[in-house]
Amino acid sequence: MSARLVEIQPCELKFIVEAMKQSSCVVDLTNVTDQHVAFKVKTTSPKKYCVRPNVGIIMPESTCPFTVTMQAQKSAPVNMQCKDKFLIQCTVVPFDTTEAEIPPIFAKDSKNYIEETKLRVVLTSPPQSPVLLPVNGVLKPEQSYHTLMQKDKLQLGVENSPPELLIKNVEDVKLAGIKESSTSPKAVETSKLFPTKDEGFSPSKEESRKVEDVEVAKSRQVEDVEVAKSRQVEDVEVTKSTEVEETEVTKARTDEEAETKSRHVEDVEVKRLSKDIQELKIKMNALDSKLIEAENTITKLKEENSSALHEKETLKQELAMLRRSKGKIKVRVGFPPLFVCMVALVCLTIGLMLRAK
Numbered sequence: 001m002s003a004r005l006v007e008i009q010p011c012e013l014k015f016i017v018e019a020m021k022q023s024s025c026v027v028d029l030t031n032v033t034d035q036h037v038a039f040k041v042k043t044t045s046p047k048k049y050c051v052r053p054n055v056g057i058i059m060p061e062s063t064c065p066f067t068v069t070m071q072a073q074k075s076a077p078v079n080m081q082c083k084d085k086f087l088i089q090c091t092v093v094p095f096d097t098t099e100a101e102i103p104p105i106f107a108k109d110s111k112n113y114i115e116e117t118k119l120r121v122v123l124t125s126p127p128q129s130p131v132l133l134p135v136n137g138v139l140k141p142e143q144s145y146h147t148l149m150q151k152d153k154l155q156l157g158v159e160n161s162p163p164e165l166l167i168k169n170v171e172d173v174k175l176a177g178i179k180e181s182s183t184s185p186k187a188v189e190t191s192k193l194f195p196t197k198d199e200g201f202s203p204s205k206e207e208s209r210k211v212e213d214v215e216v217a218k219s220r221q222v223e224d225v226e227v228a229k230s231r232q233v234e235d236v237e238v239t240k241s242t243e244v245e246e247t248e249v250t251k252a253r254t255d256e257e258a259e260t261k262s263r264h265v266e267d268v269e270v271k272r273l274s275k276d277i278q279e280l281k282i283k284m285n286a287l288d289s290k291l292i293e294a295e296n297t298i299t300k301l302k303e304e305n306s307s308a309l310h311e312k313e314t315l316k317q318e319l320a321m322l323r324r325s326k327g328k329i330k331v332r333v334g335f336p337p338l339f340v341c342m343v344a345l346v347c348l349t350i351g352l353m354l355r356a357k
Contacts, residue, residue: 003032003033004032004115005031005032005033005037005090005091005092005115006029006030006031006032006037006039006058006088006090006115006117007029007030007032008027008028008029008030008088008117008119009027009028009030010025010027011119012119012120012121012122013025013027013068013086013119013120013121013122014122014123014124015070015121015122015123015124016124016125016126017070017073017076017077017080017123017124017125017126018076018126019073019074019075019076020072020073020074021072022069022070022071022072023069023070024067024068024069024070025067025068025070026065026066026067026068027065027066027067027068027088027119028063028064028065029058029063029064029065029066029088029090030058030062030063031058031059031060031061031062031063031064032061033060033061033092034060034061035060035092036057036058036059036060036092036093036094036095036097037057037058037090037091037092037093038055038056038057038058038090038091038092038093038097038102038105039055039056039057039058039064039088039089039090040054040055040088040089040102040103040106041054041055041066041068041086041087041088041089042054042086042087042088042089043084043085043086043087044083044084044085044086045084046245046246046249047071047246048070048071048084049068049069049070049071049084049086050068050069050071050245051066051067051068051069051245052066052067052069053066054066054245055099055102055103056099056102057093057097057099057102068086076123076125077123080123080124080125081123082121082122082123084120084121085118085119085120085121086118086119086120086121087116087117087118087119088116088117088118088119089106089114089115089116090114090115090116090117091105091106091112091113091114091115092112092113093105103252
């Protein structure tokens with residue numbers, strides 16, 4: 001397939017790196033075909049990034065965004081260089097495909113056409129814009145959020161406190177602000193306009209500025225506590241999402257290990273079967289040779305048997321001939337008549353000769 005399935009905007013992931021702060025980037029996937037397209041997002045550092053959602057289905061000619069959140073880093077990398085990369089896989093799926101059926105589609109042994117796009121990560125530093133605030137008539141730069149958070153954590157114990165304690169602290173700070181609203185600039189102005197009998201003077205500008213600074217600090221403290229609370233909730237959600245991703249990664253790894261083990265077992269069984277087949281072939285060849293020898297011996301025995309039968313028949317014929325010849329001799333027992341006549345003549349001649357004497 002030469003035409004692309006989806007268009008990806010932006011072409012690279014840009015994150016603003018600040019210490020102990022998260023950074024997010026949104027990527028839009030636009031389906032440029034008239035079919036349903038499934039996508040899956042992979043990264044070289046799954047513990048460092050949170051992708052929501054990491055799988056999904058894009059309707060024909062529509063856009064599906066996903067958010068990549070980089071976890072809070074302790075410090076920015078050297079030279080703001082990052083070798084992390086993201087891989088976006090896309091393939092065409094039937095219209096009734098569910099999200100649970102997506103991971104097997106992108107398996108290594110799948111025969112589907114998979115379009116792959118790599119996105120690199122670009123790190124940028126935050127813009128520096130200090131805000132000057134008047135404190136006691138002197139312009140001083142505003143303290144950074146990080147330092148304010150550290151002070152609030154030390155004062156209120158926000159760092160390791162649960163959400164309930166955070167809510168109580170916020171309410172206490174608000175109540176304190178309401179109680180001390182009498183010292184606010186408005187109250188000071190009303191006291192200037194309508195002074196009481198006991199008060200013989202109005203507050204000075206320095207005192208009013210101090211009151212304003214205290215109120216601003218308290219309001220900032222309340223805002224910082226609320227921000228810390230929201231950040232803690234976001235951190236809990238992010239940790240949960242990272243745990244879910246880690247469980248998914250561990251499940252995928254266990255599945256891959258099970259597949260490798262099953263393949264190893266299949267290879268061992270195949271080797272055993274091949275060895276058994278070779279041994280059976282050798283035994284069959286030996287049996288074939290023995291059968292050939294047995295057939296040769298059988299043919300020899302058959303020939304010897306046929307020769308023995310022939311000799312037996314010849315002996316039978318000879319015995320029959322002998323028996324016939326013996327029968328003829330028995331029939332011829334006695335003197336023949338010619339011999340008897342000759343003997344009688346000889347006897348007569350002898351008798352006549354004896355009488356003549």
